[in-house]
Amino acid sequence: MNVFYEEDGELKTASVLADNEGSLQIEAPHGKRSKIKANAVLIRFTQPSATELMHLAQKMADEIDEEFLWACCVPNEEVGFEDLAREYVGHDPVPVEQAAVLMRLHLAPVYFYKKGRGRYRPAPETNLRAALAGLERKRQQETQKQQAIKDIQSGQLPDWLAGDLTALLYRPDKNTMAYKTLEAASAVMHLTIPQVLEHCGSLKDSRSWHEGKFHYEYFGPLSSDTVYTLIHDHTRWPLSEVQAFSIDDAFTTEIDDAFSVSEQDGEHWKVGIHIAAPGLGFGPGSELDQVARGRLSTVYVPGDKIPMLPDSVIRAHTLAEGRDNLVLSLILTVHKADFEVVARESRIERVSVAHNLRIHDLEAQFDPEATSGSHPFHQPLRVLWQLAQHLAVCRGAKERPAQHYLDFNFVVEGDRVAITQRPRGSPLDTLVAELMIEVNAVWGKTLVDAAVPGLFRTQVNGKTSLSVNPAPHQGLGVAQYAWSSSPLRRYVDLINQWQLISLFSDQPPAFIVNDEALSAIARQFEVAYEAYNEFQRSMERYWSLRWLQQESIVEREAVMLRDGMARLAGLPLVVKVHGATGVLPGTAVRVSVERINLWDMTLVSHLKAILEPLVEVSGP
Secondary structure (H helix, E strand, O other): OEEEEOOOEEEEEEEEEEEOOOOEEEEEOOOEEEEEEHHHHEEEOOOHHHHHHHHHHHHHHOOHHHHHHHHHHOOOOEHHHHHHHHHHHHHOOHHHHHHHHHHHHHHHOOEEEEEEOOEEEEOOHHHHHHHHHHHHHHHHHHHHHHHHHHHHHHOOOOOOHOOOOOHHHHHOOOOOOHHHHHHHHHHHHHHHHHHHHHHHOOOOOOOHHHHHHHHHHHHOOOOOOOOOOOOOHHHHHOOOEEEEEEEEEEOOOOOOOOEEEEEEEEEEEEEEEEEHHHEEEEEEEOOOHHHHHHOOOOOOEEOOOEEEOOHHHHHHOOOOOOEEEEEEEEEEEEEEEOOOOEEEEEEEEEEEEEEEEHHHHHOOOOOOOOOOOOOOOHHHHHHHHHHHHHHHHHHHOOOOHHHHOOEEEEEEEEEEEEEEEEEEEOOOHHHHHHHHHHHHHHHHHHHHHHHOOOEEEEEEEEEEEEEEOOOOOOOEEEOOOOOOOOOOOOOHHHHHHHHHOOOOOOOOOOOOOHHHHHHHHHHHHHHHHHHHHHHHHHHHHHHHHHHHHOOOOOOOEEEOOOOOOOEEEOOOOEEEEOEEEEOOOOOOOEOOOOOOOOOOEEOOEEEEEEOOOOOOOOOO
């Protein structure tokens, strides 16, 4: 005795070894023995064998037209497979015929709905036609998909896939035909989706992928066609008699700050810290305010800068040389003998900027210890440097060894990058940093004393945050610190500038005490600022890897950190070094530079040698 039965949704045949009440012991054609329930059996037969019946039934089932079989049924009435087999063959069906019809019913769920053991109901015609149309669409889509994969492999991206590549790359709907096609091509080609698009010429390179992802998530393009109306009432504000100068690197276009030094009398210097005033050009709630709040900060990355404000607005308010500029000024009266600040005054005014000095030119010429120098701004720079040193002492700043803290400068031209390092803590660094700390601390106190709300940078117990509540910045040693010195580049500074403008011009403040908008801005800025800094760090890593490729570096000196990590010489690049387990932090080593993947920004590196004695990490 043999049986044709259903198990786990599959139709099977077997020989019966023992027929017990309610169950059967069976042996499958491949020899496996098992037990099945009696109600799982659909057909019992003696001839042909179990194997042969399955073969013959499958051959006959392949020839049955399910459309014709469906037409043989009474609409909306259940039918057993034996009765339908009898109707189909026109006589009492033999086991092979029964099994063939059952197999066709089982494998045609679009035509027949299963209603019980061996029983089916024909699908309503409306449902059937809709289901068949859906299957045809899927078939056509699959054909289109397979053709697209072939085209992609040959380097051609079909037009229907090129419609919204940005969304496909950075925020795809994984249920779409487009994404599924790219995903399938990715699997076939053993490439990531961005690499597939690069292969087709639809994505320039890995740099475009990384930068495009950030732009898509955080920044939309600023329209160059938009005309923004600025308030320029220059005549309202007095023109200062001083000649100011700025100090920035060669690539700075958003010049937020400038300085002036003049003699007040025989015993005092008059030192001006002048901050650009875009807050006088547009106000809270304006269209430009919405642009600035949408961006929150300028983003700096190697080879690129994404400004917070449109270029036209930056050009109008940057402290450019050779013209009068609207500024908020902090005027310090400084005793010449000991550089003690004996008076402070804040005001809105116009200041003539005589020159935009650049750090790379100044550093080679300015020696703060020399009483005189060839640079035309040597004397005012020396006064500012001496003042900065005094301010640092007054706030209790701790002296740190400058050579242990390095900045890395990236200059990207086309596909090539140059990386140089510059020790922090140079006289010019100290000068600018201390004067910015001074203006931010003083104007923070101005807001607090006037009970005008602002946004304060605080640091308590090592935790730094942005808050509407003034609190000490312990790291800087000041009682309160309100970012106010970079209003062209940071939205927080612009907010504080609007508040200061209201004070200096005797107007109601733009934001009042307990204004929920300020708290919301603080939260948004913190999240965005961290994301922007992380993007900058990641792109510095990217260009460090590009530099290693560009210079064909195969080995590099490094200094071991913890857990087998090492910082490569002359680069802001930390990598895992295989084979360096147990090497103490601080040990100078030589490591291999092997496989570099610019898409996921990884480097495979192995320990080549431990260097004795320890060597100082040098630049590239």
